[in-house]
Amino acid sequence: xxIGYILTVGTFTGIFMxxxxxxxxxxxxxxxxxxxxxxxxAIGAYASAILTVKFGLSFWAALPCVVGITTLVGVFLGLPSxxxxxxxxxxxxxxxxxxxxxxxxxFSFFGGSMGIVGIPMPEFFGHPLGTAGFFGLTxxxxxxTILTSFYFSRTWGRLAMExxxxxxxxxxxxxxxxxxxxxxxxxxxxxxxxxxxxxWAHYVGSVFPDNFGFDRSIDILAMLVLGGMGxxxxxxxxxxxxxxxxxxxxxxQNYRMLVSGGILALMILFQxxxxxxxxxxxxxxxxxxxxxxxxxxxxxxx
Amino acid sequence: MLEVEGLVVGYGKIAxxxxxxxxxxxxxxxxxxxxxxxxxxxxxxxxxxLRPVHxxxxxxxxxxxxxxxxxxxVRLGLALVPEGGRVFPDLSVEKNLRLGAFTVxxxxxxxxxxxxxxPVLQERxxxxxxxxxxxxxxxxxxGRALMADPQLLLVDEVSMxxxxxxVPEVLETFRRLRDERGMSVLLAEQNAREALAxxxxxxxxxxxxxALHGSAxxxxxxxxxxxxxxxx
Numbered sequence: 001x002x003i004g005y006i007l008t009v010g011t012f013t014g015i016f017m018x019x020x021x022x023x024x025x026x027x028x029x030x031x032x033x034x035x036x037x038x039x040x041x042a043i044g045a046y047a048s049a050i051l052t053v054k055f056g057l058s059f060w061a062a063l064p065c066v067v068g069i070t071t072l073v074g075v076f077l078g079l080p081s082x083x084x085x086x087x088x089x090x091x092x093x094x095x096x097x098x099x100x101x102x103x104x105x106x107f108s109f110f111g112g113s114m115g116i117v118g119i120p121m122p123e124f125f126g127h128p129l130g131t132a133g134f135f136g137l138t139x140x141x142x143x144x145t146i147l148t149s150f151y152f153s154r155t156w157g158r159l160a161m162e163x164x165x166x167x168x169x170x171x172x173x174x175x176x177x178x179x180x181x182x183x184x185x186x187x188x189x190x191x192x193x194x195x196x197x198x199x200w201a202h203y204v205g206s207v208f209p210d211n212f213g214f215d216r217s218i219d220i221l222a223m224l225v226l227g228g229m230g231x232x233x234x235x236x237x238x239x240x241x242x243x244x245x246x247x248x249x250x251x252x253q254n255y256r257m258l259v260s261g262g263i264l265a266l267m268i269l270f271q272x273x274x275x276x277x278x279x280x281x282x283x284x285x286x287x288x289x290x291x292x293x294x295x296x297x298x299x300x301x302x
Numbered sequence: 303m304l305e306v307e308g309l310v311v312g313y314g315k316i317a318x319x320x321x322x323x324x325x326x327x328x329x330x331x332x333x334x335x336x337x338x339x340x341x342x343x344x345x346x347x348x349x350x351x352l353r354p355v356h357x358x359x360x361x362x363x364x365x366x367x368x369x370x371x372x373x374x375x376v377r378l379g380l381a382l383v384p385e386g387g388r389v390f391p392d393l394s395v396e397k398n399l400r401l402g403a404f405t406v407x408x409x410x411x412x413x414x415x416x417x418x419x420x421p422v423l424q425e426r427x428x429x430x431x432x433x434x435x436x437x438x439x440x441x442x443x444x445g446r447a448l449m450a451d452p453q454l455l456l457v458d459e460v461s462m463x464x465x466x467x468x469v470p471e472v473l474e475t476f477r478r479l480r481d482e483r484g485m486s487v488l489l490a491e492q493n494a495r496e497a498l499a500x501x502x503x504x505x506x507x508x509x510x511x512x513a514l515h516g517s518a519x520x521x522x523x524x525x526x527x528x529x530x531x532x533x534x
Contacts, residue, residue, distance in 0.1 A: 156404065159397070159400070159401055159404075160401075160404065162390075162393075163390065163401050163404075166390050166392070167388050167390065169352060169384060169388060170384060170388035170389070170390070171401075172350075172351070172352055172372040172373065173350060173352065173372070173376075173381070173382040173383075173384050173388070173447070174376065174381075174401055174402050174404050174405075174446065174447075174450065175372070175373045175375075175376025175377060175381075175404050175405035175450055176373060176401075176404050177371070177373040178373075179371075278392070279392075
């Protein structure tokens with residue numbers, strides 16, 4: 001297997017890890033199920049593409065703008081979530097895919113169906129990054145995403161999100177400003193997805209509306225659900241498995257939607273907390289094993 | 303402390319409350335009694351900001367609050383123990399309590415207060431709430447509301463789902479809170495007999511209106527109340 005191929009697979013896997021960790025904030029913590037995450041991904045990719053190709057910014061100068069834009073878009077697109085219940089939110093996030101896709105397709109500013117091509121590789125001290133360099137860059141962002149997300153998971157913000165995700169009335173009764181934290185969840189999630197989008201655009205070199213369809217959103221949600229909603233380890237693991245699997249088993253690639261959709265449906269039915277989520281059979285098994293070891297020691301005591 | 307004037311709340315086109323007047327004084331224990339569907343819970347939800355108000359005024363410590371969002375009412379010193387407790391079953395006892403102190407900067411001393419009221423919660427502080435008994439959960443729900451350091455505690459149907467012998471014990475804690483901390487408490491309670499045994503004053507709610515109000519003794523002695531709610 002050529003090293004370039006491995007690095008490319010690694011880069012895409014990393015980008016999807018950022019996406020699943022970002023979706024975990026929104027869907028795992030705040031329980032705002034989104035089937036429109038690819039829209040945030042797309043907005044990040046297009047923002048970076050336009051800023052670099054049309055406005056001549058470097059990747060590095062564009063990145064803070066991309067994060068700013070996707071954060072604002074997250075706030076804006078999160079507003080409907082304040083008005084609708086969970087089931088209707090799912091429907092409205094499906095709509096997001098098509099709205100964002102149509103805007104990119106029908107406005108010539110965004111390149112229409114011809115997309116935007118010639119997106120440059122990021123430069124590092126005047127030299128464009130190669131495959132290995134870009135993999136390193138992606139890895140760096142994956143680590144940053146995991147670290148900041150882990151930090152966030154230990155704050156009041158995450159606790160507040162889990163509280164209203166579980167029971168909105170109880171959360172309100174405790175003085176949690178539910179609206180504020182819902183918007184935060186959308187903003188944080190969208191900002192991370194924007195970074196993933198920028199990385200994707202600069203690695204591939206072109207963006208087309210078809211790159212970020214509804215099926216992408218299903219993929220991302222399937223990864224998170226497979227790994228385990230509400231945990232960072234689950235998000236990372238889900239992206240790893242579903243991104244690597246089609247590489248190992250070429251057959252799967254032709255049936256990607258079938259695999260993603262099937263995994264989504266089966267997991268929700270039989271293991272809603274995913275493979276590595278809280279209370280999943282793997283985690284329980286591990287805890288039982290550890291418990292047995294500990295209790296054996298305890299039994300040895302007179 | 304709390305004055306409710308001409309409160310009107312509707313669900314769709316149906317009016318659930320049709321001009322309710324009610325008052326809770328400083329350090330007073332007050333109960334709203336009435337049959338299922340009379341509107342007791344709706345009053346508490348409107349005071350806590352969980353239901354939009356369609357008419358009337360709610361004054362808390364001299365300030366109009368009916369337009370404020372729920373979270374800022376908690377900051378002003380109002381806390382609700384919702385019907386059924388609504389504790390978080392997947393979190394530990396301690397996390398539930400910490401969430402109750404979301405609006406408070408220094409939750410440590412409140413935690414001690416809660417543990418002194420309900421020692422069993424301290425024993426189980428690391429336990430997942432899903433493993434607690436119904437009574438323990440109800441105590442946790444009260445404890446969680448106390449974590450917000452309220453001046454007025456709103457308690458919705460605390461006796462529901464409790465073992466009968468636990469009801470007086472739990473109601474007694476509200477008396478303690480009043481005596482030791484000067485807290486005011488407004489209970490919505492179907493169990494009129496137990497409620498009227500602890501509170502200072504009561505309101506009898508019927509079809510969204512106050513049918514009768516007075517001191518607990520007066521209500522206990524009232525022939526109508528006796529017949530309809532005390533089963534005498």
